[in-house]
Structure formats: structure tokens, C-alpha cells
Amino acid sequence: MYRIGIDLGGTFIAAGLVNESLRILDKLSVPTSAPRSMAGIADDMAALTGKLLERSGLRREEISAVGVGVPGTANRENGHLEDANNLGFDDEPFVSVLEERLGLPVRFGNDANAAAWGEYQAGGGREDSFVMMTIGTGIGGGVILNGRLWDGINGAAAEFGHMTIRYDGVPCTCGRTGCFEAYASATALIRQARERMAADRDTLLWKLCGGEPDRVEARTVFEGAAAGDKACRALLDTYTTYLAEGTANIINLFQPAVLCVGGGVSRAGEALLAPLREKTARRIYSQNAKQNTQIILAQLDNDAGIIGAALLEP
Numbered sequence: 651m652y653r654i655g656i657d658l659g660g661t662f663i664a665a666g667l668v669n670e671s672l673r674i675l676d677k678l679s680v681p682t683s684a685p686r687s688m689a690g691i692a693d694d695m696a697a698l699t700g701k702l703l704e705r706s707g708l709r710r711e712e713i714s715a716v717g718v719g720v721p722g723t724a725n726r727e728n729g730h731l732e733d734a735n736n737l738g739f740d741d742e743p744f745v746s747v748l749e750e751r752l753g754l755p756v757r758f759g760n761d762a763n764a765a766a767w768g769e770y771q772a773g774g775g776r777e778d779s780f781v782m783m784t785i786g787t788g789i790g791g792g793v794i795l796n797g798r799l800w801d802g803i804n805g806a807a808a809e810f811g812h813m814t815i816r817y818d819g820v821p822c823t824c825g826r827t828g829c830f831e832a833y834a835s836a837t838a839l840i841r842q843a844r845e846r847m848a849a850d851r852d853t854l855l856w857k858l859c860g861g862e863p864d865r866v867e868a869r870t871v872f873e874g875a876a877a878g879d880k881a882c883r884a885l886l887d888t889y890t891t892y893l894a895e896g897t898a899n900i901i902n903l904f905q906p907a908v909l910c911v912g913g914g915v916s917r918a919g920e921a922l923l924a925p926l927r928e929k930t931a932r933r934i935y936s937q938n939a940k941q942n943t944q945i946i947l948a949q950l951d952n953d954a955g956i957i958g959a960a961l962l963e964p
């Protein structure tokens with residue numbers, strides 16, 4: 651049997667045909683064009699599903715389910731998409747509308763939680779406890795406890811980005827100040843890099859971004875550090891310290907067997923993970939215990955959303 655995973659993003663709706671070895675065999679996407687009606691989005695999802703079937707030559711009966719990761723509050727009890735701030739939806743009967751359009755069983759869940767579920771399954775799904783931390787524009791995540799995705803009462807659990815690491819810190823998009831993602835997301839690292847550039851004409855960052863601070867990305871800082879630039883090394887030292895503060899909080903809360911790090915910033919690989927592991931180890935409560943959380947890199951990259959959605963359970 652095959653499954654279809656759909657990642658409903660603020661910019662694109664991406665759908666993929668996933669086989670039993672958790673590989674994406676074919677992938678299609680269309681612009682989300684939000685804000686737009688739920689009916690329009692459901693029509694697009696039905697069209698994408700139809701095209702995937704047509705291109706693969708599969709029959710509808712060979713698809714066991716369609717799973718959708720949504721950017722918001724997915725009530726998996728009643729199948730309603732209760733809140734999706736970027737899309738302008740409010741309490742839509744998402745699952746029933748989609749099942750009617752597709753003629754297939756539909757499962758859905760919060761997108762970050764779905765991605766966590768995908769990484770968990772891709773790693774074999776053997777651990778009792780597994781936490782995913784996604785470092786991108788913000789910091790999201792997902793928690794698997796006793797082998798099951800922990801949704802929380804609103805289907806949006808594990809908003810790691812919005813735990814405070816400095817009570818008097820910088821303002822966050824959520825209305826609080828000093829949130830983890832205001833210091834340790836890709837957006838935060840870019841802000842820190844631009845602040846440094848304003849104060850330091852000599853940093854290699856100026857050359858790497860062609861003299862245009864708007865072109866600085868998180869990876870620009872890693873590039874500069876790899877080339878030996880002192881300012882970039884200092885930036886990363888501070889950045890990974892912020893990241894370790896939040897990571898240690900997460901580990902202290904859950905003591906998961908595995909903490910998996912994904913999102914755009916994780917593409918830096920060991921340049922990120924080595925200092926993160928070392929700094930986190932010095933901060934966790936049970937640092938002298940015989941076994942501790944293993945911090946690993948995500949393996950599905952951008953495909954985690956589609957694969958995780960495809961694998962969602964009812």
C-alpha cells in the first residue's frame with residue numbers, strides 16, 4: 651500500500667506519494683494563495699492527489715490514507731482545523747470536507763508534530779521517547795511519548811520556541827519577551843549577525859553578503875566561522891549558548907532517549923551539533939547519570955513534513 655502526505659504551508663501546498671519504505675516517489679506543489687476559502691484549498695488537495703495517482707498509475711484503492719500537516723491547531727478528536735493564523739481559517743471541519751473530496755481516509759495534525767512523527771519513524775520508531783526540535787524561521791517541535799505523538803489539548807503541543815530563556819529579553823512575535831526563538835532561531839541568528847555588522851566593518855560577513863546586510867542568512871555566519879572570521883566565531887559561540895539553554899530545558903522536562911535537531915539551521919551539521927552537544931551536556935540536570943539523551947541530526951530535511959503527514963495515525 652501507499653500513502654499520500656500533504657504539507658499545507660503558508661506559501662505552498664506540497665503533496666507526495668510515499669511508499670512503505672518511507673520514500674517519496676513523486677512530489678507536486680501549488681501555491682497556497684492564502685487567505686482563501688477552505689473549499690478552494692480542499693479542491694487543490696484533491697487535484698494534487700488526482701495528479702499523483704495519474705502519474706504513478708496507481709488506483710485509489712492502493713492508497714491507504716492521506717495525511718495532512720497543517721500550520722495551526724488541529725483538533726484530531728473532531729477533525730476540525732480550529733485555528734491557522736496564516737491561512738485565515740477558523741474552526742473548519744477539515745477532515746470531513748477533505749474525505750468527501752478525496753474519497754479516501756484523511757488524517758491530519760499540526761505540521762511541526764507531523765514532521766517530528768516522520769523523523770521518529772524514519773529512525774526506526776523504536777525509542778519510547780523522542781523529541782524533535784526544528785530550528786528555522788522560528789523554533790518548533792514535536793514530542794513522542796510512549797511511542798505516540800503527544801498532541802496536547804489543542805493539537806499544538808511542543809511550541810518550544812515560546813519558552814522564555816530571558817524574562818527581560820527581546821520582544822517575540824507571540825507577545826512575550828525573551829522567548830527561545832527570539833534568540834536561537836535562524837531569524838535571531840540573522841538579526842545578531844546584522845547587529846554585529848553594524849558595529850564591525852572588518853567582519854568577513856560584509857564580503858560574504860556582497861556588502862548587503864539584507865542578504866545575510868544563517869549559513870553565512872557558519873561560512874564565515876569556517877573561514878576563520880573572529881566575529882562569526884563569536885556570533886556562533888553566543889548563538890549556540892542560547893540554543894543550549896533552551897535544549898537543556900527541553901531535556902530536563904522530558905529526558906527523551908533522543909533529541910533530533912532539524913530545520914534550516916541544522917544543515918550546518920556538526921558545526922552546529924558539536925558545540926550544542928558540549929554546551930547542553932554542561933547544563934542538563936542529570937549530567938552525571940550513566941545514560942543521557944542522544945542529540946542527533948534530522949535525516950529527512952524538507953521531506954519530513956510530507957512523510958510525517960503521510961504516516962499520521964487516526
Ligand SMILES: [Zn+2]
Binds near residue numbers: 811812822823829
Ligand atoms: Zn514567543
